[in-house]
Amino acid sequence: MALKDVTSEPLPVLPAREDESHKGTYGRALVVGGSRGKAGAAALAGKAALRSGAGLVTVLVPRAIQETVASFEPAMMTVGLGASNCDELLQEFAPEIKELAKDKNCLALGPGLGTSASTFRLVHSLYHHVEQTMVVDADALNAMAAWSEGLKHPSGSRILTPHPGEFERLTGEPCADEARVRAEQAAALCRRDMTDQTVVVLKGHHTIVTDGSRVSFNQTGNPGMATGGTGDVLTGIITALVAQGLETWEAARLAVHVHGLAGDLAAEKLGQVSLIASDLLNFLPEVFLKMGNR
Numbered sequence: 559m560a561l562k563d564v565t566s567e568p569l570p571v572l573p574a575r576e577d578e579s580h581k582g583t584y585g586r587a588l589v590v591g592g593s594r595g596k597a598g599a600a601a602l603a604g605k606a607a608l609r610s611g612a613g614l615v616t617v618l619v620p621r622a623i624q625e626t627v628a629s630f631e632p633a634m635m636t637v638g639l640g641a642s643n644c645d646e647l648l649q650e651f652a653p654e655i656k657e658l659a660k661d662k663n664c665l666a667l668g669p670g671l672g673t674s675a676s677t678f679r680l681v682h683s684l685y686h687h688v689e690q691t692m693v694v695d696a697d698a699l700n701a702m703a704a705w706s707e708g709l710k711h712p713s714g715s716r717i718l719t720p721h722p723g724e725f726e727r728l729t730g731e732p733c734a735d736e737a738r739v740r741a742e743q744a745a746a747l748c749r750r751d752m753t754d755q756t757v758v759v760l761k762g763h764h765t766i767v768t769d770g771s772r773v774s775f776n777q778t779g780n781p782g783m784a785t786g787g788t789g790d791v792l793t794g795i796i797t798a799l800v801a802q803g804l805e806t807w808e809a810a811r812l813a814v815h816v817h818g819l820a821g822d823l824a825a826e827k828l829g830q831v832s833l834i835a836s837d838l839l840n841f842l843p844e845v846f847l848k849m850g851n852r
């Protein structure tokens with residue numbers, strides 16, 4: 559199947575907010591991630607989801623880091639699972655997480671999650687049994703890479719957001735240097751195991767977004783964004799746009815643009831050297847205003 563390059567087509571837009579709306583109108587997002595030492599990844603994703611317009615954001619983490627995550631941002635709700643010393647999310651939490659997912663419009667799974675065997679089994683269970691659209695990132699991708707059945711049989715739409723290292727773990731093949739070949743690799747992953755509703759976001763300079771038949775090469779962003787946690791922010795942005803009703807392809811394409819533009823504005827003010835992931839959160843408001851949202 560020929561891959562259609564739609565890079566020059568207009569970007570999707572986030573609809574204007576109606577006067578008669580309320581927080582429920584803008585969706586409920588659930589971020590599942592974090593572990594001791596990587597609380598920040600879950601917090602960055604959660605706060606990015608809030609700054610990208612999701613009505614209600616809950617960050618679900620192991621109990622030991624709940625207070626830390628909550629302290630990053632009071633507008634974020636948190637749920638802590640396990641005993642007070644529990645520092646990673648485990649397989650046995652799957653039923654509780656599935657229950658909490660029921661009234662959510664979108665889930666993000668993976669930032670800072672950790673790589674224990676039990677955590678990986680939790681990821682498999684959620685990937686295969688949660689019907690809501692799910693952004694699958696970071697250690698959730700590593701979990702799926704370690705699974706012999708690969709990414710087959712998700713029970714809902716999935717947006718996979720690998721960086722080239724994660725992509726290689728998932729597919730067993732390194733990313734090609736040439737953009738067009740890389741796009742074909744990402745599209746092949748999309749088509750290989752999954753449903754029509756799967757989107758792959760292969761991150762890097764000119765991040766590739768593909769649904770297996772279309773591809774878009776992102777035109778925003780800069781090397782200042784090559785710093786820990788910027789991918790976690792992207793995960794939160796995509797999750798918020800899905801929670802607000804955008805389709806997976808639209809949400810991924812718009813989010814990648816918004817994320818890169820936040821990076822460009824941040825670099826203009828702060829310089830590429832000093833830019834850190836949490837700066838992106840502070841430039842998201844300017845991005846949405848620039849794009850015509852009130």
Ligand SMILES: NC(=O)C1=CN([C@@H]2O[C@H](COP(=O)(O)OP(=O)(O)OC[C@H]3O[C@@H](n4cnc5c(N)ncnc54)[C@H](OP(=O)(O)O)[C@@H]3O)[C@@H](O)[C@H]2O)[C@@H](O)CC1
Binds near residue numbers: 598600672723788
């Ligand atoms: N503040 C926090 O809490 C933070 C927590 N975080 C959490 O940490 C966890 C681990 O995530 P991770 O991405 O840091 O590590 P990992 O999955 O081992 O991948 C790195 C490997 O891939 C390779 N690689 C090749 N090309 C690459 C490319 N273009 N971009 C990137 N990598 C590339 C790379 O090659 P190398 O650098 O050696 O050349 C290396 O071998 C995860 O849960 C995440 O959410 C982070 O988000 C940081 C902030």
Ligand SMILES: Nc1ncnc2c1ncn2[C@@H]1O[C@H](COP(=O)(O)OP(=O)(O)O)[C@@H](O)[C@H]1O
Binds near residue numbers: 721762764779791
């Ligand atoms: N040289 C670059 N140019 C543009 N964007 C970049 C560059 N390097 C990294 N990025 C962006 O930064 C993000 C890094 O994501 P990721 O590697 O998952 O980081 P982390 O896991 O630390 O949060 C991606 O969105 C990627 O596109």
Ligand SMILES: [Mg+2]
Binds near residue numbers: 695696721789790
């Ligand atoms: Mg990452």
